[in-house]
Amino acid sequence: MVNTTLSVALLSGKGGVGKTNITLNLACALHDANFKTLLIDCDLGLANLDVLLGITPEGNLQTALLGEAGIEDVLYHVKDEGFDVLPAASGVPELTELQPEIRDMLLSRLEPVLHRYDYVFMDLGAGISGTVQTFAALASVRVVVITPEPTSLTDSYALIKVLNNKYGLRDFKVLVNQTSSKTEAKASFEKLHGACQHFLHLDPVYLGHLRNDKKLTEAVCRQQPLLRYAPTSPSALDFRTIASRLQQIRLNMLDWLGQRSVLQPLPAER
Template identity: 55%
Template sequence: MTTNHTLSVSILSGKGGVGKTNIALNLGYCLHRGGHPLLLMDCDLGLANLDVLLGLAPERTLHDLLLGGASIDDVAVPIEQGGFDFIPAASGGPELVELDSDMRSLLLQRLSPAFARYDYLFLDLGAGLSPTVLAFAAMTRVRLVIITPEPTSLTDSYALMKVLATQHGVRDFHVIVNQAEDRAEEQTAYRRLAAACDKFLGFTPEFLGGIRLDKALPEAVRRQKPLMQTNPRALAAQDIFAIAVKLQRLRTALLPQLAEEPVLRALPADDY
């Protein structure tokens, strides 16, 4: 039996527009440049956009992996040589907007042969409370909740964590505050969310770090390149690097537990 060393990470948010996909891409870039093979999977099954951020036009997508008989090697696209790979989703495919338990089992079956190649599996989830988002979030070992200082982001992220905690027993979350003007605003946003979770849900999410508002990030989006590649000295790039270091420390601490666990937890058929 092969010992697992792959840390599965879901990147999620209560509302759209908080920079979740950019964070997933740039964190992945950082970790890969640090010597860690990583598979990044676009799990926004209705409105995929990782391929747009990368300036790619994939020939095959998750649709082909699940319904077209393709293997992971047929579908995975290298972002960089040496183990930074990407599985694109298909936009506007109604048959895959939500995955039932049979489709989730099939996905695990198709993905599992490749897990041993990677130190990390990143799932970039859609925003909100859809059954597929909740399922993927519950399946991973680590959950990164992306928030901004906006009240709607805090409210929606609290609702997301509440549903996962009360209905599915998930109570461990790591928070990243994005688009803060400064460290004070970043800390205020985190503390408001943490205080609500502590008071009403009985747990406190961990603070993983903040990413300051930086005009270099939308410029990288326009160029369809990761910020870590176009401007690694930008303030936001420095913040993302610091978060990547913390995430790698977390993986190192979890390695003994990972060895005894599957990369993605299978959910009961009636869980969703």
């Protein structure tokens, strides 16, 4: 089967920058544009995609990994939103490190399911744990989420540096969240870009920005995606802009995607 599914890993150095909300709302925006999306909660330590959606799935990625359920059994269709979620259990420390044999078993079970979707988003935990690295290296596209805070910039740089040193990864897209303006977002991006270019000789690509939006906090409290709770709020418009950029990126990558699996380990890792 020729692959047309774009897998996107959402990463951040620091926690609490907005990865899970971004995952969720991009899926809503893509659903509205008639694309099929799967969200995988890859934060195997502190999973919370289910909480933000107000759903209580029975199975999860870990039960599937332990062989207690099949992938199909733990796929959760979010009826109201029109996308699927592969939830994870929270607070299961033994699975925060994904061993290569477990990874390969997971991949062989996941791959046939992933082909049904146009987009697969992986919502990763913060930081640079082994599991984060493993998932980040499997995706076709890596999106690093930053905020204008200095600590976010330094932590993101550290994350990019580790992934570059260890896996030779060179392509990173950057989303600037919680900004007051496009100018502020661009300035934050330029700082990260400057450091990456100077020290690592690589050029992260600006994917876009999301404004600070108090409606987003309200949506979180109501356990609803912002795009449903406040579809015309400032950040809702930003989400739609970013979703349309992702559509363009996927179109441009179709030839390349056709030659790989949805999630593919790098040659050096095999």
